[in-house]
Amino acid sequence: MVLYADESYAIMGAVFEVYKTLGNSFTEHFYQKALEHEFRLRKIPFESQKTIPAKYKGVEIGFFRPDFVCYDKIIVEIKSLSHTAEEETRQVLNYLNAGDYNLGILINFGADKQVSYQRIIRKGTAE
Numbered sequence: 001m002v003l004y005a006d007e008s009y010a011i012m013g014a015v016f017e018v019y020k021t022l023g024n025s026f027t028e029h030f031y032q033k034a035l036e037h038e039f040r041l042r043k044i045p046f047e048s049q050k051t052i053p054a055k056y057k058g059v060e061i062g063f064f065r066p067d068f069v070c071y072d073k074i075i076v077e078i079k080s081l082s083h084t085a086e087e088e089t090r091q092v093l094n095y096l097n098a099g100d101y102n103l104g105i106l107i108n109f110g111a112d113k114q115v116s117y118q119r120i121i122r123k124g125t126a127e
Helices: 005-022 028-041 086-099
Strands: 046-048 052-056 059-064 068-070 074-079 103-108 116-121
Touching (some): 005 074, 005 103, 028 046, 052 086, 074 086, 086 103, 086 116
Antiparallel strands (some): 046 068, 068 074
């Protein structure tokens, strides 16, 4: 069973539409704005740049701001790079752990020839 299958499918539909329209030559800022618009058109609930506090032994030591939190349960982080690496995956895992979310989707609009994505599951979560 895929974690949040219907929600993930809806999010990816919006992502593919943005990529089909814009291609792979824009910066993250443009993809952020385009996805916000596409999420609205598709009535996908989202919060852009939601503040997620990072805590150490109960004390707030900073915060994270993922690109989107969709459906109040899925982190969506966008990039516009030739390829993503472990660093971007770790970034999403930090968001998941700090915000107590189970699923993150890392989207890369900058990959050659097609948009790439990675579903990232928080450790200990069944998929």
